[in-house]
């Protein structure tokens with residue numbers, strides 16, 4: 175594992191270290207050969223290979239070598255810098271070397287994982303290593319700048335993830351602003367009557383947490399609001415929040431709901447979004463009795479006063495607290511926070527995209543979320559499972575994996591649908607006594623007490639048919655099928671095609687990223703995975719961190735997950751935010767740009783190009799020079815590339831560093 179060449183060549187003394195990463199790298203790359211090759215390169219004072227360079231012994235070896243061999247530069251060829259650049263910078267510092275006299279070569283993602291030809295891959299690693307050794311000679315000693323952290327936190331999204339994160343942070347003494355785009359917090363969980371696998375009442379466990387948010391002295395709750403703009407950097411974000419008008423003063427309304435009774439529309443007439451369109455509401459409304467905040471709002475699309483200005487306004491008349499204000503306007507508020515937790519949740523798959531299942535064509539076909547409202551005591555039918563035609567179902571078919579595990583729609587398993595299908599099967603049977611059939615591909619019940627819940631359903635007499643449903647139609651072939659919906663499925667256990675007549679079909683729709691996920695991720699400068707869910711920094715080691723420092727993710731916005739996992743993840747995101755804030759300061763990467771004032775012509779090309787608004791003109795007038803706020807600069811390099819006079823330089827990306835790296839790759 176060791177090679178030791180004590181030569182110097184008048185160049186800075188470089189230590190070169192190549193990692194086997196078990197067989198991750200060594201399975202494809204001949205690391206001993208690369209090490210021997212590096213030993214012969216100019217300036218390399220020592221070269222070593224080691225099984226796990228990131229391990230404690232690996233790091234200690236580097237630190238000890240720096241002292242013993244008086245190393246002046248360090249190159250590590252291993253995995254991605256995203257994972258271990260910081261690890262090796264720290265090892266360099268422990269050895270007494272400035273951490274920026276270091277260059278990392280990614281030979282795992284860029285070589286061993288993407289090539290099968292051992293010889294060619296080893297040759298490529300030699301090229302990359304040679305380039306890094308050439309480049310690192312030109313590195314300069316740099317220092318990280320320390321800036322204080324704002325102790326306040328923003329939580330975006332008021333589902334169970336956002337609620338739990340906000341309460342955890344607020345209980346730890348932090349000031350939290352919780353921004354929710356709907357009129358109430360609660361998210362999807364507020365729609366449920368019971369939750370699997372324990373069948374405990376969703377409202378009984380959710381509403382105490384919702385009211386704790388509302389009454390917590392450390393939480394500012396902004397519902398009906400959305401984040402418009404985010405500026406700044408870790409520890410110091412400036413956020414603009416759009417607050418939509420409710421036309422009702424939140425501080426005055428007590429949610430007595432007399433205004434709803436007094437509305438000139440005597441009967442509810444408009445689609446009730448909260449009840450998934452199964453009920454109607456008036457222009458002045460509240461989503462559900464436990465809505466938080468318990469404040470009514472007026473819908474500008476349907477309110478006569480807001481549309482025409484010609485209404486008796488009996489809602490406002492009856493309000494003795496004078497809470498109505500039809501002149502209310504949208505407003506933008508600005509807050510400063512040190513950390514952000516994104517908990518914007520998911521949406522369910524649009525069942526209309528699979529015409530075979532008849533959603534929207536047959537009134538007897540429902541989505542799972544609609545059935546959550548039907549079985550709910552506070553839903554549009556007060557918990558009575560009654561069909562759109564007023565009848566009660568005698569047989570119900572629940573179709574799993576609608577918009578999940580399917581090449582035509584979404585490939586991923588949505589993780590909760592098997593379990594919520596079991597829950598709905600139980601509740602429908604309990605409410606109606608109907609025969610219930612579950613049509614599944616594979617039954618996935620991997621959580622705590624989940625398999626036992628499945629067993630319970632089997633013992634309750636719910637039928638399970640293994641196979642993907644081909645279609646749902648009303649084409650009767652027998653008198654028994656007359657006037658009913660027919661589910662056609664290949665029963666893969668029995669080995670034949672079955673036709674099962676039912677009165678109601680429930681489509682267990684999968685979980686998808688929110689429709690505006692791309693917009694939101696751009697606003698917060700984070701990434702999305704290929705499916706469109708927010709991207710975590712590392713799936714195992716940093717599952718709630720993002721690649722933007724100080725922005726954390728939790729719950730259904732990161733991937734489909736059940737409530738226990740969501741709550742656990744929200745707690746983790748809150749803990750990460752706390753760790754950041756309680757440190758009191760952050761260290762900024764020094765890969766920033768700076769301007770050689772004497773070379774700057776003051777042309778202003780760089781100013782509008784900077785995506786972080788970090789560049790301004792020093793003063794007005796003809797001789798004004800551009801200046802860069804290094805705290806705002808994120809080191810993207812746009813200004814340095816665009817500067818016509820070449821007066822903008824970027825740390826770690828100087829011309830010397832870049833050209834020597836290119837020459838290093840090309841010159842054998």
Ligand SMILES: Cc1cc2nc3c(=O)[nH]c(=O)nc-3n(C[C@H](O)[C@H](O)[C@H](O)COP(=O)(O)OP(=O)(O)OC[C@H]3O[C@@H](n4cnc5c(N)ncnc54)[C@H](O)[C@@H]3O)c2cc1C
Nearest residue numbers: 331333334335355361362369370518519520729730736737
């Ligand atoms: C039909 C069905 C039944 C289920 N039943 C169960 C069950 O019984 N047990 C169980 O453990 N799990 C169940 N689940 C899963 C459960 O719904 C999720 O685990 C949970 O809702 C995830 O919570 P969340 O806060 O991450 O997301 P959500 O509940 O989706 O909440 C996200 C919140 O963020 C808000 N938001 C979105 N975008 C923005 C924005 N840009 N700005 C501000 N706010 C925003 C939304 O309005 C919403 O309030 C079920 C899921 C479905 C679809």
